[in-house]
Structure formats: structure tokens, C-alpha cells
Amino acid sequence: MSEKDLMTRRIKPITTAAVIFFLVSAVAPLFVASWATLFALILAKGIVVLGIVLLLQAGQVSFGHAMFFAIGAYTSAFWGKYVGGGDILLYLVLGGISSTVFGLIVGLFVVRYREIFFGMLNLAFSMVLWSLLEKMFPYTNGADGIRVARPGLLGFVFTPETFQYVILYVSLLIAAAAFYGVQRYLESPLGHMLRAIKSNETRLEYLGMSARRVLLIGYVISAFLGGIGGTLVAIIQQIATPEFGFWTKSGEFVFIAILGGGAHAFGAFAGAAMFECVRFYAAAHLADSWQLILGVVLIVIILYAPNGLIGLRQRYRQSGKGGR
């Protein structure tokens, strides 16, 4: 059996799972009102994590990706503060543009490095951004952040009850589009080249491809996804704070990617759903131990299901077949 057949056989059930997941996010919140916000957050974060998963294909881990998340969020916040008014679509466009531009600038520097050095430089950039957001109090309102007033959509203004569903379905549409787009990208020649950076960068260079350029493209896409996710979260939460760009946030995104399984785009959403639900319910029932629970869940996943939640399914199938 060729590798390609194996891939499609592996991917199909996961795609089905993804479709089911998106359907559930669309329907379930209609029955439990507070799920609207929960699912919107899951989807928005899933979009960010999609960017991390994308870079994971190239074997690179960014420990500063929260910077693009923060840039997206603060773009809306600044617009609301200094220009006023606003529309979900406008915010998304602006957040997408600003994070792409930043992604390109930072990317030009970081794609020269690999592995720990790549991660470190990303971390350094994000910490600079974080310190600036914290310290430029007159402009950023410091640690308390900037409020993001509830925007309309295409000129329509919504009541709070309707708005939580509006933003849910906007997030859902974008998440589904991002998922499809990233899938297509990874299956495209560019996506294959991105994977080649992990497996054999030198061979890529022999083929006349600039590994840096391939990685830069991936990096900018991933920054763009981070910015879009950040914009959505800022709109959902109606606030942008420096915490959005702190290193623990970056760590959380990587955490979610590994939790879900970094090998497949759907891992981003599976991980985000797991993460937010554990945190949501652990915080609800064991308010002072939610970190402990999340930490233990992560350790168990890493030690016993190295391919994340997605891998769990495969492991089950493999053991079912009894083969190795």
C-alpha cells in the first residue's frame, strides 16, 4: 500500500469527526446558552492552534505565537479606542492584515533558525511585545487592557442575546474555512515542502527550493491565523489585555496542539475543545485545582498517547486489528 493510500485512509475518519465537531458546535449552544460563548472561544482558539499545528508540520515550535494573538486582539482594541465604531468584518480584516504584516516582519528574522533557536527567538519577540503592552500605560491601559465595544456585523446591530450566537457562527464559519484551507495547503506542493523541512531540509535545498521561503510562507499563514483568532477572542471577551501575549499563553497554544495531536489540522480543534472544557468544568467544580488537573491530563497524554487525542483513535484501531 502506498503512503498516499495510507494517508487518505487515515484522514477520512478524522475529516468526518471534524464535520461532526463543527455541526455540534453549531447546534449544541442552542440548547445550553452558556455554551455559545464556550464554543465560540473553542473555535477561536482552535484557529490560533491551527497555526501552531501548521508550523509543527515543519518540525518548528513557536513559543511566542501569542504575540500574533495579542496583535489581532489589540488591533480591534486600538481601533475601538482611537477611531471608534467598528464591525466584526472590519475588525477581522484589520486583525488579519496587522498580524500578517507583523508575521512577515518577525518571520523574516525567525525563519533563519530552527528548533530551540526558532522557539527562543519567537519567545523573545513576544516578550518584548508583552512588556510594551504592559508598560505603555497611556496608550494601552497597561495590565488592565482595553475594552472592545461590541461591534455590529455589516451594519446590523445586535442585542447581547443574539450577539453571542452571531459571534459563534462567525467563528464557526471562519474555523471551518481555516480548517479546510489549512488542509488544502498541507496537501498542496507547498505543504509537502513544509513537511520536508522537518524530514530533510537539505534535500529540499537540493531541489532548488529555499527552505526559508517555504517556512516563511507557513509562518505568515500561521501568524495570520493567530491574528484572526485573537481578534475573535477580543470580540467574544470584549477586551484585550497584555496577558494575551504572555509566554504562558503561547505555552497554552502549544499545549493544545500537542493535546489534540500535532499531526493533523483537526487536532487543533479537538485539543481546544478538550482544553477549554477541562478548564471550564475543573474551574467550576474545583476552583482551586484546575491547573493541577490540566497538568495531569497533559502528562498522561504525552506519556501514554504521544500523538494526542487524534492518535488515541488510531491507537485504538491498531490494537483492534491486532497488527503492529
Next chain:
Amino acid sequence: MQYLKTAFAAAAATAIFAGAALAQGKPQEIKIGIATFLSGPASVFGVPAKAAAEMIAEDLNKKGGIGGVPVKLSFIDEGAGGEALVSNYRRIVQDDKVDATFAAISSGSCNQLVPVAEDLKVMNFMWDCGAASILETKKYRYNFRTQANGTPEMLAVLIYLLKTKPDFKTIAVVNQDYAWGRESWEIFSTALKAMKPDVQVVAELFPKFGAPDYSTEVSRLLALRPDVVLTTAWGGDLDTLVRQAGQRGLLQQSTFVLGIGESSIQRLGKDLPEGLIVGARGDHWFLHPEKKNDPAFKAFNEAFKAKTGAWPIYPVYHMAQAFTALQTAYDKAIKANDGNWPTREQVVDATAGTEFATGFGRPVTLRPEDNQGLEAQLVGVTKSFPGYDFKLLDNMMIFDPKVITNPAGVRSVEWLKTLKPEFAKMDVPTFKQ
């Protein structure tokens, strides 16, 4: 769009059912959701406040609850971070259907939750957060502040300083770098400039929130020798600053003003010298000069000490205020409704303009124009007394909130600019310990 309509219909139907159920008769319980810090540095306030809430609720239920209905509490952690806080807040309001919420301690959390409460049409008491701006920029229906804000708190401390040390020439500030640290200094310095324009500000230091080390700041202040050093830091940060400053003689060299130091006095114990000016974010002091012989007040303090091992600090009293405000509002609403159980909206109507008294300090009024609480302010100076292994407050002044709070509709800073030096000469009663 179909989904949206369904959702909207579902939400509306739930609202109607809930409303109908309430109007029919007494509910089983009044559910209160409380946002407080259970993790992070601000849990120095949040955890004692949680203990107080549990104690007060138990006591209240023993006495039959509010209007004969027991209260039931649920807590959410402000320290869990932005998304978790908002989603949990939405959960307790939308799923658990709490009747009222008390949120929150930090101004940051209030900034996040106040609009959500307004959106969800649930009555919320800002039970501890002090940023003046929230209620000055927008008129809310469902949000009330059951205590003072930064403006009267800082103004009281400043007037106390001007009254007791009228001749100082230089001042420096060391505040935590976040909204409270910045805003409190803006209030203080604006008022100072208006009332005593000759004072020179020699240093404005805003070390990072949670900074573990202030050695460099202390060195700089030792070299600058300002007459007065103001800090509105709290919790571990204040403890560290005071200890590092004390160890190196800075507390002896300059007059220290601890804007909200009441909450650290017991922890600092012997490390806190005499002669520091301490504010209390309200008239909160477990030996409140007007209440210290009141049996209910003494009983509450003793019970709290027995439960937690420490005397109550201001967040504890702030929590008590939120409960009393809620009880007063319900009682008022029941009365207005001819003894029938009121709807949520009727309770909100009744809350506006309420005056309530915990008995642990002077009464508080919720100003109807902007839902701002008018709360007296107590400021004192540290002094040793036998029988206590920490300092007590002496020469306490209690300020009338109507005089030192900015009028509704006028922004704090604008109002502070209009103050005259004579303002500080107001009559304020002084109490010995």
C-alpha cells in the same frame, strides 16, 4: 438565520418562564454568584473575602435568609484568567441562573464582567473594585458599586497627610504598574497639585506588578530623600516594599503613606514601624472607633478570627456590604410589592438609591444617578499598643463621603482640579485608638 431565530426564541421563552416562576411565589433559594481571587497574588483579598461570604451566608440562613428565602453561594476564580473568568461568569448566570452576582475584586475583572452583567440583565454588585472610571463613562442599570471608588479613598489619605504633615516639600511615589497604581496616583497627584501646588514630585516609580525586589527603588529613594513617599501597593508587593524599605532605614527617613495599607498591617507585624499613614479603602478597621464596642461587630470579628486566624481586613467588610445591600434591596422590593416576592427587575429598581448599614462601619448610600456607593473613609497612623503583636491605627479620621466624593456626572479628575487649598481645612473628627 434560522438558528438565530430559534436561539432567540429559546432565550426569550426561558426568560419568560423564569420571570413567571419568580412572580408566582418565593423561590427555593436566592442564588448568588461571587467572583473573587482564589489564585494569584490578589488571593490575599479573595480568600479572606470568600471565608467572610461563607460565614455571612451561613449566619444569614440561620436567621431565615432574605425575606424568608435562604441564600446559596457559588464562587468563580478571578485568577483563572480572562477567558475562564468570562465563560464561568456566563455559566453561572445563564446555566445556574443566579439571581445576583458580586463581581469583582480587580478593576480589570470588573471591566470585563460589568458589560457582561448588563448584557445578561443580572444584578451585579462591584463589591471591591475601585476604578472610578467604570461608572463615570456609562450609566448602567444592573451594576452597582457597594463601596467607594479610588477618588474618595485617595482624597481622604491626601487630606489626612495635609492635615498632619502640612509642611512637606517633596514627594515620591512607588506604585504597582497597573490600572489601580496609575489611577490612584493620578487622583492623588491631581488633588495635591490643586491643594498644595508648591510640592515637588521627585520620583514616579511604577515597578512591575508582582515585582519580587524593590532594592533599586529603595536605593533611589534613599538618595533622593523625599519628605513623603506614597504607595498604594497591596498584598505581597506592599509587604516586600515595606520590609525592604524598613530594613534599609527608608521608613525612618521619609514619611510613608500606605494608601490601602490596612490589609497588610497584621501580616507585617513588628516590621511595620510607628508613624506611617495608612488608608483603609472605606471606614474599615476591626477596632472601628464608633463601632468597637458594638456586640454584633465584636462577635463578627471574633468569629472571623476564630475561623481564619486573622482579624478581618477591608475586603471582608466589603463582602459584608454586598450582602447587606442585597438584603436591603430585597426587603425594600418585597415591601414595594405588597409583601409579594419581587421580580428581578423590581429588585434592581429597589436597589437604586438604597441606603444600607452593615453595622461594621457607617451606612453606605447607593447614589441613584450613577449607582456609585458613598462610603465613609477612615485614615490613621500606625502606633504600638500593648496586647497586639502588630501595630494599630491611632489618630484616626473618618471622612464624610458626601464631601470627598466627586458629584455624579463630573469626572473625578475634572472635579479634583477644581479643589482649593481650603478644601483640606475641612473639619474631620479625630479618634484615638
Next chain:
Amino acid sequence: MNSTLAILAVLDGISYAALVFLVSVGLSLIFGVLRVVNVAHGSLYAFGAYLAATFSIKVAPLSPWLTYPALLAASIVIGVVCGGFIERVLLRPLYGRDDVLQLLITFAAFMIMDNLQRLIWGVQPIFAAEPLKLLPNVTVFGVNYTSYQVILLPAVAVATLFGLRYFLRRTLAGAVIMAVTEDREASTSIGIDARRVYFVTFIIGASLAALGGALASPTTSLVPGMGADMIVLSFAVAATAGLGQIEGAALTALMIGLTRAFVIYLQPEFEVLVPYLLMVLVLLVRPYGLFGATQMRKI
């Protein structure tokens, strides 16, 4: 700024640098040998501080001088117990697997320890200043300093630096660690048990983090969340120096400490920015750090 203030700033910078060095050198050592960025390092710092405070509050009534050995004992206990556990139970199954998993599992350890710390020691700030109060103050240009901060801490840092140098250069155990740092496989091929070296190194690194916390405990309030800031700061120092560079970490800590002190005197707004800006600038020019060797790039 006159020369008096400059000298004051230098003193402040040095005492700050001493603590930062102790924590970051442990991080650097662990990375050098295991190639793992230990995110739980900040938690080890916090645990060291808390346990030291617990110990010294216990022994201070007997004799305040006992608090010094108490600080040391606390760091070793934390280093051996927590460090040993993290390496043996969490990291060991992951050697040879993706680097990011090793890093993430220490991230998980960080979350758990952060939470445990709250459950064990509570949320009220803890302060145990006994060791600091024992030593007299010194006066420089009319400004008081505690000798604990301007003499003892730098002295411990210098002693640690030279002690480590001696250990690594002159003892067999040190030589073995150096060999594994440089080339794990080549070390194995001359009979070195790399796993044991990992274990021992991790304990040493963890003990150094805990020692940093223990030594900081008399000067600061111990509060929840104190580890999270320390880890990025020490990471910034270690990365700027070049991961695995011990002398480099000392110089970088000094550089960051001094810059920070001068910034507080001149432009306090930028205090937080200093280490990270420095890190970006250095890494852009020298990704392997100021003192890092270029051959570390994987072939």
C-alpha cells in the same frame, strides 16, 4: 546622573544579578546536558523559596544562625526530591522523542507545581527575613544597604560560579558532565552512562534554582505566581548568554542586572523591557547567544 548614583546603581545591579545568575545557571546547565528547556525551573525556584522560609521559621527560635543551613537544606531537598522526580518520572520516558514533548511535560510540571504551591503554602504572602536581619547594614554615600544583598548574595553567586567551574573542570563527575554536554554519543562510546549524568545534572540544576529561591526568600514576600516571572527572566539570561554557557550566564546576568538598575534610575518605564529587548537584539545577531558555540547547530 552623577558618579554617586552610578555607584549605587552598580551595587543594586550586582545584588540583582547574583540571584538571577543562580537561577539561570541551573537552567543553562540542564539545557547544556539534557537539551531540555526546563519550564518547571521557575517552580523549583518558588518551591525552594517556600521551603526555605518554612525551615527558617521553624529553626529561627532555636538560633537565628541556624537559618543559614536551613536555606541550604531546603534547596537540596527540593533539588533532589522535585528535580529527581521530574527527571526520573517525567523526562526519562521521553528521551529520544520529539523535543517539544520534553519541553511540554515540564510545562505541565510547572502548572502542577504552581497549583500545589498554593495548596501547600496557601495564598497569604510569607516572609522569613531572619537571615537578612542577622547581618548588619553597610552605608555607601549615606545610603543604607543590607550586607545580605550587596555582600552575601554576590559572594554566593561568585562562589557558585567558581565552585561549578572547579567541579566541571577538575573532578571526574564534572568532566563526565562536560563530556555529555558536548557529545552524548561519544561519551557513551567511552563508557559514560549518559542517563545517570542526566539525572545528576538535573538534580544539580534544580538545586541551584531552589538555592536561588531560598536565598531570595529573606528579601521578598513569597506569593503565588512568583515562579512564572522568574522562569522567563532566567530563560532570557540563559538564552542571551548561549544555552549551556556557565560563565556566559554570569556575565549576562551581570549585564542585565546593571542595565536594569541604571534604567530604574534613568528611565524606570523600560525596566521590564530590558532583558527581553537585550535578548532579541542578541539573538538576532548571534542566535546561539553571546557566548554560545556555533557548532551546536544540529547537523
Next chain:
Amino acid sequence: MTPVLSFENVNVAIADAPVLRNVSFSLQPGASAALIGRNGAGKTTTVRTIMGFTKAIGAVRLGGEDLGPIPPHRRPSLGVGYAPEDRRLFSAFTVEENILLPGRVAKLSPDETRRRLERAYSVLPELKELARRPAGSVSGGQGKMVALGRALMLGTRLLILDEPFQGLAPVLAQRYAEALRRLRSQDKDITMLITESNPKLLETFADVTLTIERGEIEGD
């Protein structure tokens, strides 16, 4: 006689790709064996398998003892010395410290250590002049000599030299070959396994030639 080294149906795969297929051969004590093959044929994998750096299926025996259960770091003290292809000296130490380190790790007695150092110097006299130099500062060719010296410290039964002539200038290659001959004349029992891509180079020295191609070995 029990062979010093024997492979019995050894298979090694790296990332699911087979690198050694059913390799079997054995070397008698005192053999000078050349393992000849192109780049990528599996030479380095073969020697790394002896050192325990690969996951191998099948038995590798040293003096009849199965190496399988013996962890890699215990193998050198069984008398196996290994000089890897790219030298891999410890640059933080001097040349002499590099040579001595395996002995210190194996806890040899001071007398024994001195004896083995003497032996290394007698085989490689030029190392004596380099003794105090930092290992990071020696040239590539000198480094090969140091790596051989280091391998001699524990390599009393089996000496594995991975591509020792690779990249050596002709003069140095000659000196290296002389050193090997000196060693052979001093020590008749030591077994040597030397990998090389050029079959000509070891023609005169080797008494056993193994040819490896696509992971399969043909003995002679």
C-alpha cells in the same frame, strides 16, 4: 576458537527503512578486518550496532557473550575501543585528558592507566607533543590520531575505527597507517575492525575483508 566478534542475522532499520539486512560474520582474535562499502551502504550502522547505538534484531556477540542486554555505556569496559568517523573529541579538555577520560570513567587503577597511556604514546608518538593542547585546537588529522589514542585506552580486545582515512592528507594517512602497523606488531591478539570506502587503501594491512552493499555483507 570463540570469535571475538560475531553478527548473527542482524537486522537494523532506521525510520522504518532497513539499513542492515540479515548480516552475519565473525572475526577471530588478532584479525585485522576491513569493512568496505560505499557511502550509505551500512558501514557506520554496523559499527554503531556494536556500540549499541541502534535498535538491532538478531545477536551481536563479543567473545561469545550476547551484547543485546548490555547497555551501550557498559560495552567499552568489556575491552572495546571506538574511534568515530568525525573524531568527536571533547573540546573542553586537553588532548591527554581526552585520552585518559575513558580510563577514569572505567575506574582503572593509576598503574593500569599509566600503562595504557604509555601504550597509546608508543603507538602514536606524535600525541606526546600535543598532550597539553586543548583538543578543540588540533587539526583534523591530529584529531584522528587523538581519537585513536582515546580508543586505545579501553580497546584491549576490539578496536573499531570508523573511516579513519576519510579526509586525511596523504602524509597523515601514511603516518596513521604506520601507527596501526606499530600497534599490530606490539599486540598480536587485538582485533581491529576498520571501515573504509576505498578498497585499495587497506589491501596490504587487512587480513580479512568484508564487503557491504545495501546493508548486506559478503565475507571472503
